[in-house]
Amino acid sequence: MKKDATFKWDNKEFVDFYRNSANIIMLERQRLIRVLLExxxxxxxxxxxxxILDLGCGDGVITKYIYDKSPDNNFYLIDASEEMLTKAKENLGNDNIFYRHITFEDYCEIQSEDCKYDLVISANAIHHxxxxxxxxxxxxxxxxLKFGGLFLNIDPVHPSSAYSENIQFEIWRNWMNETLENNGHHEDIGKYDNLPSVYKNNLENKxxxxxxxxxxxxxxxxxxxxxxxxxxxxxxxxxxxx
Structure with a gap:
């Protein structure tokens, strides 16, 4: 994702909104993370x-799960958002953790370090x-990746048809409303019903x-x-x- 003057991921208010609502607006987020860790x-x-390389690390949430389980690894985190990297540093510190501010496009242009990483992970980033x-x-x-290495990607994917899209977007809306209800936020039910359409029409999402x-x-x-x-x-x- 190329950056411009209106790059929302460097906007503190937007980043705070995303971090505070991620478990609501990202369907089955905690289960997806748990599956990745398993x-x-x-x-x-x-x-x-x-x-371990975390591509589009955001605030470092997945790296933190791995770090808390086993800190005896080297973690390399890259993200295009300075604001997100700041949050990641606050969450993780600097012990065996290395941060790099770079876009995916620029990352692909630099010389590859062949067979450097055992594990490459990414979450909600590559779809840009x-x-x-x-x-x-x-x-x-x-x-x-080293031989014997592993790559895992958590990401939204494009439905195979308009019919499938309608079904999956309805599942998404229902899940968000159920999550709001189960967490006692009854007044917010319906608040995110337009999110699937907003997501679809956002040109940053590909x-x-x-x-x-x-x-x-x-x-x-x-x-x-x-x-x-x-x-x-x-x-x-x-x-x-x-």
Missing amino acids: IVTFHFPNLSGLN LDLIQKAALFSKIYKE PSNLWDQMQLLNNYGFRDVDCFYKYSIFAIFGGTKN
Whole structure:
């Protein structure tokens, strides 16, 4: 995602809104994170001594889950938002954690560090790239993964048809309202009903079909490519380098 003068992810008010509402507006967010962590701990039973790259790290929430479980790793966090990186530093500190302010586009242009990372993770970030840009990023990830490494991506994906989109957006709306009700925010029920339409019409969002992205991973050499969990438009998918 290229930055401009109105880059909302450097706006403190917007970032605070997103962080405070993420568990409502991102369907099954905590379950998706839990699934990611289960896959990581299955693939790396010892979960120590690893080089871990978090692409589009945001406030560092997923890295923090891994760090709290096993701090004996090196964590590399990149994000295009200075405001988000500031939040990540507040949450994580600097012990074995390295931060870089860079866009995905610029990251893809720099020289690859072949076979550097054991684990590459990303959450709610790569959908800001079009399919061609995703292909460039997936290729770079594959090059920078060590053999035996793992890539996992949590992201919204594009429905396969208008019919499917209508169903999945309705599931999304219902889930947000149920979450508000279950957390006692009855007065806010319906508050986010237009969010799926806002998301769809936002030109920053460029979700791609899940199967197209999985095919890209296969084409670049990833193995064990799969979708490990999906609910409405939100999915977790990835693969290994063997």
